[in-house]
Amino acid sequence: MHFAAVLPLQSGAQIRDYALSYETYGRLNADKSNAVLICHALNASHHVAGAYAGQHKSEGWWDNMIGPGKPLDTDKFFVIGVNNLGSCFGSTGPMHVNPDTGRVYGADFPVVTVEDWVNAQARLLDALGIETLAAVMGGSLGGMQALSWTLQYPERVRHAVVVASAPNLTAENIAFNEVARRAIVTDPDFHGGHFYDHGVIPKRGLRIARMIGHITYLSDDVMNEKFGRQLRDALQLGEGANYLYSTQEVEFQIESYLRHQGDKFAEYFDANTYLLITRALDYFDPARDHGGDLSQALARATSKFLLVSFTTDWRFAPKRSREIVKALLDNRRDVSYAEIDAPHGHDAFLLDDPRYLGLVRSYFDGILKELAI
Amino acid sequence: MSDAATMETIARLVPPGSRVLDLGCGDGSMLAYLKQARRCTGYGIEIDDANVLACAQRGVNVIQLNLDEGLSLFDDATFDVVLQIDTLQHLRNAEVMLRETVRVGRIGVLAFPNFAHWPNRLSVLRGRMPVTRRLPYQWYDTPNIRVGTHADLALLAQRSNLRVLDSFGIQDGKTIRFAPNLRAGTSVYTLSR
Numbered sequence: 001m002h003f004a005a006v007l008p009l010q011s012g013a014q015i016r017d018y019a020l021s022y023e024t025y026g027r028l029n030a031d032k033s034n035a036v037l038i039c040h041a042l043n044a045s046h047h048v049a050g051a052y053a054g055q056h057k058s059e060g061w062w063d064n065m066i067g068p069g070k071p072l073d074t075d076k077f078f079v080i081g082v083n084n085l086g087s088c089f090g091s092t093g094p095m096h097v098n099p100d101t102g103r104v105y106g107a108d109f110p111v112v113t114v115e116d117w118v119n120a121q122a123r124l125l126d127a128l129g130i131e132t133l134a135a136v137m138g139g140s141l142g143g144m145q146a147l148s149w150t151l152q153y154p155e156r157v158r159h160a161v162v163v164a165s166a167p168n169l170t171a172e173n174i175a176f177n178e179v180a181r182r183a184i185v186t187d188p189d190f191h192g193g194h195f196y197d198h199g200v201i202p203k204r205g206l207r208i209a210r211m212i213g214h215i216t217y218l219s220d221d222v223m224n225e226k227f228g229r230q231l232r233d234a235l236q237l238g239e240g241a242n243y244l245y246s247t248q249e250v251e252f253q254i255e256s257y258l259r260h261q262g263d264k265f266a267e268y269f270d271a272n273t274y275l276l277i278t279r280a281l282d283y284f285d286p287a288r289d290h291g292g293d294l295s296q297a298l299a300r301a302t303s304k305f306l307l308v309s310f311t312t313d314w315r316f317a318p319k320r321s322r323e324i325v326k327a328l329l330d331n332r333r334d335v336s337y338a339e340i341d342a343p344h345g346h347d348a349f350l351l352d353d354p355r356y357l358g359l360v361r362s363y364f365d366g367i368l369k370e371l372a373i
Numbered sequence: 374m375s376d377a378a379t380m381e382t383i384a385r386l387v388p389p390g391s392r393v394l395d396l397g398c399g400d401g402s403m404l405a406y407l408k409q410a411r412r413c414t415g416y417g418i419e420i421d422d423a424n425v426l427a428c429a430q431r432g433v434n435v436i437q438l439n440l441d442e443g444l445s446l447f448d449d450a451t452f453d454v455v456l457q458i459d460t461l462q463h464l465r466n467a468e469v470m471l472r473e474t475v476r477v478g479r480i481g482v483l484a485f486p487n488f489a490h491w492p493n494r495l496s497v498l499r500g501r502m503p504v505t506r507r508l509p510y511q512w513y514d515t516p517n518i519r520v521g522t523h524a525d526l527a528l529l530a531q532r533s534n535l536r537v538l539d540s541f542g543i544q545d546g547k548t549i550r551f552a553p554n555l556r557a558g559t560s561v562y563t564l565s566r
Contacts, residue, residue, distance in 0.1 A: 306429075322446065325436060325446065326446045329416070329436075329446060329447065329451075330448065330451075332392075334434055335416075335434060335436070336428070336429060336434050336435050336436065337435075337436045337437055337438075338422075338425050338429075338435075338437045339437045339438075340422075341422070355422045355425075355426065358426050359425065359426055359429050362426060362429035362430045363429055365430070366429070366430075366432045369432070
């Protein structure tokens with residue numbers, strides 16, 4: 001959907017003539033009360049559920065959660081997936097032409113924040129004629145957007161489902177983001193963010209950024225269980241000593257896995273988008289305007305909340321979710337919180353865990369009962 | 374313990390409209406009952422996954438938390454009533470949690486199996502640990518890591534400088550006010566700071 005009007009951004013900059021890609025699932029009911037907005041994290045898009053006809057492996061990124069008969073049941077709810085500004089899956093981003101200059105944005109794409117994304121999403125809802133959301137839902141960075149919705153547009157949100165998220169990033173989180181950004185920015189093919197003009201892609205930087213990211217999405221346990229100290233299949237065939245005694249060959253399975261993930265990612269993801277989205281993560285901090293007092297910051301929120309964290313998630317650890325829970329309790333808000341004992345680390349929020357999916361299903365069943373009244 | 378008469382008896386100790394924290398809320402049936410019958414609001418604390426799900430299904434606010442980690446999520450006197458229904462006997466830090474209960478709540482309502490109930494005494498007299506409807510476990514598989522009596526709790530309350538507002542026993546859904554330490558399988562206390 002195209003938006004001609006200027007969107008003022010938190011930085012003081014603005015963006016105009018931009019487009020947002022979105023998908024919807026299910027049907028909006030007569031009183032437009034059953035809409036659920038899904039917010040995506042770093043490398044996902046508006047394609048949250050279902051598969052494209054004739055396209056192999058084109059399932060949406062939250063297809064196990066959203067669809068007909070699934071925990072968020074699209075037979076009952078009208079679900080909206082939206083791609084954020086600055087992303088690289090269809091919405092206006094750094095690879096598009098800046099209407100002010102006629103040149104591709106590149107590094108000149110304005111720095112966008114979680115709050116900016118939420119404002120853009122709100123305009124999309126306006127255009128769709130949806131005043132109030134039955135729920136807004138997201139995991140990780142998507143959870144931050146869901147939380148921000150309850151603060152920026154409290155009157156427009158009945159429920160917020162915030163999964164594997166945090167009220168802000170820790171120094172360690174920012175540190176990982178910075179290593180990833182440096183990998184990209186110092187790639188000779190980055191050209192100060194204007195690599196499109198040079199017909200190249202800073203793939204090396206993107207690969208390394210993704211490898212670092214992947215390490216932080218998994219838990220130590222699951223990495224050991226999946227890969228341990230196993231050597232690559234090709235090396236295991238031989239008898240006896242099978243180290244190559246090399247320093248640069250791929251020998252361990254974990255190396256092979258990370259390189260594969262890095263290679264895949266560099267093929268489809270945009271380097272400037274990676275920088276922008278990690279920066280949005282770094283900046284998010286709703287307590288900042290309240291002297292660091294999250295309880296004060298969340299006083300604005302009036303919606304009901306479901307929060308979920310995963311015990312082995314060290315990127316967005318359970319204690320970070322508990323900070324949000326405490327701030328909501330301090331404000332006497334309706335909140336439920338589950339700490340799922342899953343081994344998969346941060347990635348768990350995208351995986352099948354019957355406790356997790358069952359809980360979300362029950363929560364949405366409850367929302368449905370409220371709507372019926 | 375979950376029978377309707379017992380639940381009603383305990384629910385009567387909760388003033389209508391109270392803001393309630395239910396420690397070890399199980400499947401959330403008590404909170405759901407208080408919400409519906411006494412217009413109460415509040416939250417349950419539960420560690421067990423299946424119970425957390427059951428609470429969500431009932432539409433009861435539930436926070437998944439290990440009570441042995443304390444109640445640091447909650448500020449002083451933020452609840453009218455804090456319930457500990459059949460929870461105390463599972464806690465490693467039972468004494469700390471008793472104080473926490475009346476720190477967070479204006480009053481605490483406690484219910485737990487009374488080990489001094491006469492059938493239990495008889496059993497021990499015969500040299501065996503009791504296995505009853507109220508205490509259905511064998512000594513080697515019981516989840517009850519604390520066994521105490523109605524009389525014991527009075528002493529613990531005194532030691533912790535807590536005020537006993539009321540105490541009685543429940544047996545077969547009936548309130549027992551005469552010799553509850555002997556005659557009741559369940560001990561009930563209402564406490565405050």
